[in-house]
Amino acid sequence: MQALSLEDIFLTLPSASGPVEILKGVDFAADAGETVAIVGPSGSGKSSLISVAAGLERATSGAATLLGTSLTGRSEDDLARLRRGRVSLVFQSFHLLPTMTAFDNVRAALEIAQIADADARARSALDAVGLSARLNHYPGQLSGGEQQRVAVARALAPGPDIIFADEPTGDLDSVSSAGVADLLFGNIEKTGATLVLVTHDLEIAKRADRTLEMRDGHLS
Amino acid sequence: MKSLSLKIALRELAGGFNGFRVYLACLCLGAFAIAATGSVTTSFNRGLAAEQRTLLGGDIAFTVVQRRATPDERRWMETRGAISENVTLNVMGDAGGVRRQVDLRAVDNAHPLIGAPELSGGIDTLSKALAFQDGAWGAAVSATTLEQFDLEIGDKIRLGPVDFEIRTRLDRESDGLGAAGAFGPAATVSLGALIEAGRLTNGQLFRASYRMLPASASLADLDAIAADAEAAWSENGLRVRRQEDAVDGLQNLLAMLNSFLSVIGVAALVAGGVGVAQATSAFLSTRVQSIAAFKALGANIGLIRSAYALQLGALAALGALIGVALGAAAPFALFAVAGDRIPLPQILSLYPAPLVQAFALSLIAAALFALPAFGRASATSPAALFRSLTEVTKPPVPRLERALTAVAAVALVAIAAATSPRPLVTLMLLGGAGGAYLVLIGAAWLIRRAARHISPKLQGLRRIAMANLGGPGSLAPTIAPALGLGLALLTLVASVQDNLLRQVRETAPANIPSLVFSQIPGDAFEVFDEILVREGIDITDPDIYRRAPQMIGRVISLKGKPLVEEDVAESERWVVDGEIGLTYIAAKPPVAELSEGDWWPEDYDGPLLVSVEHDAAKGLGLGVGDAIGFRIFGREIEAKVASLRRVDWGGFGANTAFILSPGMLDAANPPHFAVAKANAASERAIIKTLGEILPDVVVFQTRTFLAVAARLLGNIAIAVNAASGIVTAAGLLVLIGAFAAMTHKRRSEAALLKTFGASKNEILALYASEFAVAGAAAAFLGGVMGVGAAYPVVINVFEAQWHFPWTTILSISAIAIFAAAIGGAITGAGALAQSPAQVLRAR
Numbered sequence A: 001m002q003a004l005s006l007e008d009i010f011l012t013l014p015s016a017s018g019p020v021e022i023l024k025g026v027d028f029a030a031d032a033g034e035t036v037a038i039v040g041p042s043g044s045g046k047s048s049l050i051s052v053a054a055g056l057e058r059a060t061s062g063a064a065t066l067l068g069t070s071l072t073g074r075s076e077d078d079l080a081r082l083r084r085g086r087v088s089l090v091f092q093s094f095h096l097l098p099t100m101t102a103f104d105n106v107r108a109a110l111e112i113a114q115i116a117d118a119d120a121r122a123r124s125a126l127d128a129v130g131l132s133a134r135l136n137h138y139p140g141q142l143s144g145g146e147q148q149r150v151a152v153a154r155a156l157a158p159g160p161d162i163i164f165a166d167e168p169t170g171d172l173d174s175v176s177s178a179g180v181a182d183l184l185f186g187n188i189e190k191t192g193a194t195l196v197l198v199t200h201d202l203e204i205a206k207r208a209d210r211t212l213e214m215r216d217g218h219l220s
Numbered sequence B: 001m002k003s004l005s006l007k008i009a010l011r012e013l014a015g016g017f018n019g020f021r022v023y024l025a026c027l028c029l030g031a032f033a034i035a036a037t038g039s040v041t042t043s044f045n046r047g048l049a050a051e052q053r054t055l056l057g058g059d060i061a062f063t064v065v066q067r068r069a070t071p072d073e074r075r076w077m078e079t080r081g082a083i084s085e086n087v088t089l090n091v092m093g094d095a096g097g098v099r100r101q102v103d104l105r106a107v108d109n110a111h112p113l114i115g116a117p118e119l120s121g122g123i124d125t126l127s128k129a130l131a132f133q134d135g136a137w138g139a140a141v142s143a144t145t146l147e148q149f150d151l152e153i154g155d156k157i158r159l160g161p162v163d164f165e166i167r168t169r170l171d172r173e174s175d176g177l178g179a180a181g182a183f184g185p186a187a188t189v190s191l192g193a194l195i196e197a198g199r200l201t202n203g204q205l206f207r208a209s210y211r212m213l214p215a216s217a218s219l220a221d222l223d224a225i226a227a228d229a230e231a232a233w234s235e236n237g238l239r240v241r242r243q244e245d246a247v248d249g250l251q252n253l254l255a256m257l258n259s260f261l262s263v264i265g266v267a268a269l270v271a272g273g274v275g276v277a278q279a280t281s282a283f284l285s286t287r288v289q290s291i292a293a294f295k296a297l298g299a300n301i302g303l304i305r306s307a308y309a310l311q312l313g314a315l316a317a318l319g320a321l322i323g324v325a326l327g328a329a330a331p332f333a334l335f336a337v338a339g340d341r342i343p344l345p346q347i348l349s350l351y352p353a354p355l356v357q358a359f360a361l362s363l364i365a366a367a368l369f370a371l372p373a374f375g376r377a378s379a380t381s382p383a384a385l386f387r388s389l390t391e392v393t394k395p396p397v398p399r400l401e402r403a404l405t406a407v408a409a410v411a412l413v414a415i416a417a418a419t420s421p422r423p424l425v426t427l428m429l430l431g432g433a434g435g436a437y438l439v440l441i442g443a444a445w446l447i448r449r450a451a452r453h454i455s456p457k458l459q460g461l462r463r464i465a466m467a468n469l470g471g472p473g474s475l476a477p478t479i480a481p482a483l484g485l486g487l488a489l490l491t492l493v494a495s496v497q498d499n500l501l502r503q504v505r506e507t508a509p510a511n512i513p514s515l516v517f518s519q520i521p522g523d524a525f526e527v528f529d530e531i532l533v534r535e536g537i538d539i540t541d542p543d544i545y546r547r548a549p550q551m552i553g554r555v556i557s558l559k560g561k562p563l564v565e566e567d568v569a570e571s572e573r574w575v576v577d578g579e580i581g582l583t584y585i586a587a588k589p590p591v592a593e594l595s596e597g598d599w600w601p602e603d604y605d606g607p608l609l610v611s612v613e614h615d616a617a618k619g620l621g622l623g624v625g626d627a628i629g630f631r632i633f634g635r636e637i638e639a640k641v642a643s644l645r646r647v648d649w650g651g652f653g654a655n656t657a658f659i660l661s662p663g664m665l666d667a668a669n670p671p672h673f674a675v676a677k678a679n680a681a682s683e684r685a686i687i688k689t690l691g692e693i694l695p696d697v698v699v700f701q702t703r704t705f706l707a708v709a710a711r712l713l714g715n716i717a718i719a720v721n722a723a724s725g726i727v728t729a730a731g732l733l734v735l736i737g738a739f740a741a742m743t744h745k746r747r748s749e750a751a752l753l754k755t756f757g758a759s760k761n762e763i764l765a766l767y768a769s770e771f772a773v774a775g776a777a778a779a780f781l782g783g784v785m786g787v788g789a790a791y792p793v794v795i796n797v798f799e800a801q802w803h804f805p806w807t808t809i810l811s812i813s814a815i816a817i818f819a820a821a822i823g824g825a826i827t828g829a830g831a832l833a834q835s836p837a838q839v840l841r842a843r
């Protein structure tokens, strides 16, 4: 079964200097349980691709299907509901809520996705990323590597069917990077989720089942 | 160095005012409030000062009560200048079956010495209109008289003992403010008519005033005339009135109003100050990286300070200037809109003093609120280049800025008090506002702690809402003080207004007499009582009917020493600064509550004793056993204080400051006054019967006075409400600023929540509830403090009954919470407007 399929996706966004064509006919599919790495120069459209695939942004044209549901013509709320507990994202800049502890960050995401047993799940997810001693720390009190591990725990905790990770190690040193990559690949192996991973780190890309290259809006 | 900092400042200013709209608006609003109240009251004050001679009706004037000037006095005056005599009294008007009290003024042919009355509809010269002609005296009557008696020019009206023919309508008196007869029917007639009828003989109730235009009216000459008069005639009870006395009361009222409104203006600056602080730190946080970069390049803290001080100072000056300019225009706008409804004379002009005051106060307020954030930013370590600046790593405020903040706070209070016409009142009000502000800041801290405490116990979005309130960037420290101060003020004003209106509309009509009778002849009590009994009044019930002698007197000495008016507490000055009503009673009135001393025996006939109202006694420094001297109808009498007594001024009965013992004064056989409660039908019957049997008794129907009081109250309330509305507006501005400062952060939060699967409505509800909780806290505290401040004002200042203004408070709170929730939803909608992809990508 396919976890994700994109067919002939175009994305054009308005900008100050006229419309910019960002994705220029992207075809892409990922099977359930597959791990795919996407590499490519900065500005080539990798993040845009993930946005469209995760239903955060509507393609200008083309057909996108996520977890068996066509994304075309769905309202933002429909898409949000579709993501609940089944789709997770990890960002380069962590995006933790600064007003909540590590534990609450993970817990809140589970609660919003309406997943039962949020406390136990959050605890074990943080345990799994090696942060059981940091449960009550605020993001400001954590190092970058630790913050990203909280973000990974938050992404893994619901037991999603697919995880999109956009340069999750881009802001981290090499030791932390390796740790975060280990966590992602290690857990995916256990749960059988699909992983779409954007990275500049070829070492990390190598760990994926296959690697694709994005170049000027085209994926190859 | 200097020019470099200027260059940096200019370059940044050229970047536009975007982040500074709220900063500018907050300062502008505060400056406007202060400049506007100052300019408006100054233009009234100057107007009054310019009119004081006209309002006095001469360069100097002399008054006596219950008599006219003696031939000696009159000769003394005439040798010094031109004289015009004026008598004022209350009489009953009677025409076409209507009988009601009329304010009567009788003038001689020389009246007016200054100016001219406005007449219309008939003879247009006052002396001609009033003259005896075709067998009748003439009268000039106010529009209210024509209306209430349903008369036209040419009709007849009986005023007191004389039948008059109405010859003209009196629209404005030469020496009056606003329309003639605005508070009730008024008429002007010829002195000759009343003299002929014998109504102005010694001992009757009236006041005679003699206005003078001396040959030379230089200040020195007037001072000399006043001194001569004091020396020659003060023993006789003749009082000198100077021009400033004619406007004294009004100017005092204006000064009080000005103090109060200026403090509200400062409160607007303080409420807006939160916005200034927030805008400053928001702006400087965007400059943290460049400050760090400047430092890394070798710039010292002094350069950074002067660059940003120049910039913030220039913007503060701009905001204040705009406010001051609008404030300077306020009097012009006010009179363009409502000029004909304001009876005070005004001189429209640019008055620099209030404008300078407003400008200075606004700049100081800007310094006060911007300095801490400013200090923090300039203390930024160059290391900030290497990490993002979170709340935790914010540097402390440097000592220089901390000291300057304290100096600014002191300067703000000092300038506000020093420029106030009532510094003490201003200091007290500022103290109250400052205390409220501190309470609100403390409350914000508590809200944050509580929210942080509660947040882990909640679920999902509610947890996020509370975590936001509890965490860095919390709304509480902005909303609570900014909105709370305005809401406290609104609640205070609304509660006081509510209670006073209730007093006037409900409490007073139920408790005070509906009829007050004056000038019941000393030999006709029995006849009078009989009339009331016949109309169904139970004259034995002291809650329904009371009658006592009616005398007028003045306090002339305290404890054996001549009275010095200035030594008497201001709130009780009214007791001594002119003639007041006196009475003597044998038996203690049942409602009188003695706080000290004893009442005299009912058959007491010894040396004169007096029972003094409690507060008046304290104001005069009198205790039981002290002596107080009165001049009553030309006689100087000393009485010993026998008791102090509490009076319910809003209640029923003999509410006079002094009640004397009987016996000694009986011989004078003075007229009596009486109060009675009656229904509308018996009121009419009593007034009619009195007209046939005792036509000289003047009857006041209190209902009409209460209606006038309610109207006046409403007018003053408009000004005060408008001013407190400005503080709330400042609070709202701050709120808007808070929203604006937050959209960036909120945007990424909302986008993130969407990736978790939260729907739009859930996110809107999250922000609405977060803001509503902060708004509710502000409303609750503001309400509590407003009511807390209103209670003593209602009880002690207005001596009215307290009634908890539930509806007012609940509606103010509901509106505040609703507005905050709407603000939250708008912020949320703004945050949701962008697609999450954009937000999460853009860092």
Ligand SMILES: Nc1ncnc2c1ncn2[C@@H]1O[C@H](COP(=O)(O)OP(=O)(O)O)[C@@H](O)[C@H]1O
Residues within 6 Å of the ligand: A013, A014, A015, A020, A022, A040, A041, A042, A043, A044, A045, A046, A047, A048, A049, B838, B841
């Ligand atoms: N909101 C936007 N409007 C217009 N152009 C955008 C917007 N966001 C990104 N872009 C442009 O789209 C291109 C692709 O961006 P992105 O998908 O972030 O690339 P990558 O992740 O590969 O670095 C870039 O040239 C970027 O400038």
Ligand SMILES: [Mg+2]
Residues within 6 Å of the ligand: A043, A046, A047, A048, A166
């Ligand atoms: Mg990218």
